[in-house]
Amino acid sequence: MFLFCSSTGTTCCSAPGTGSLPGSGRDKATDLTGVCGFLALLRAGLRDNLSGQPEVIVVFDGENGPAARRAAEPGYKSTRPQGTPEPVKALPDVKRSLDACQFTWAEIWDAEADDVIATLAAQAHGQAIIMSGDKDFYQLASDRVRILNTARRAGHRLIGPAEATARYGVAPVRWPDYRALPGDPADDIPGIRGIDPNA
Secondary structure (H helix, E strand, O other), X not given: OEEEEEHHHHHHHHOOOOOOOEOOOOOOOOEOHHHHHHHHHHHHHHHHHOOOOOEEEEEEOOOOOOHHHHHHOOOOOOOOOOOOOHHHHHHHHHHHHHHHOOOEEEEOOOOOHHHXXXXXXXXXXXXXXXXXXXXXXHHHXXXXXXXXXXXXXXXXXXXXXXXXXXXXXXXXXXXXXXXXXXXXXXXXXXXXOOOOOOO
């Protein structure tokens, strides 16, 4: 079994409501909130939702990851706030913590983490779990691939084809159409005027 985890999404999800955690030892100015939050969510995901010990691979966004999508759609993610969000500033420390814990991590310079995770999950031998709150991963749900969303209540965090279809009325294979036709405001992707996702 494999567990693929998006570093940025998990770190950002861990930040709300978490107090600042100062560094220890000589460097007391370092904010460890993002690192501790990320490791806590990863630990909880493994401990509370999975039986057995999967091989964990944490994937980071490449520095030039969005370039190909922006070339195809110049407005891609254009309305997101400029600058680096505070949780994202912790990612170098997250990498060091993963090395210390002997977890595997991957980063491809010209690829976004979501695309790398989708490729790894599709090609993995055996069961694959994608730890993410990103609904775009629902298109990968199958008898072999499930999505783990730690933000949902206990007992409802693992999402397979049946759970995705029951909640949205759309089979995973149709999920790209379901998201593309009305557009995706989160990524500033325009849809077709007049099409409502609930229609």
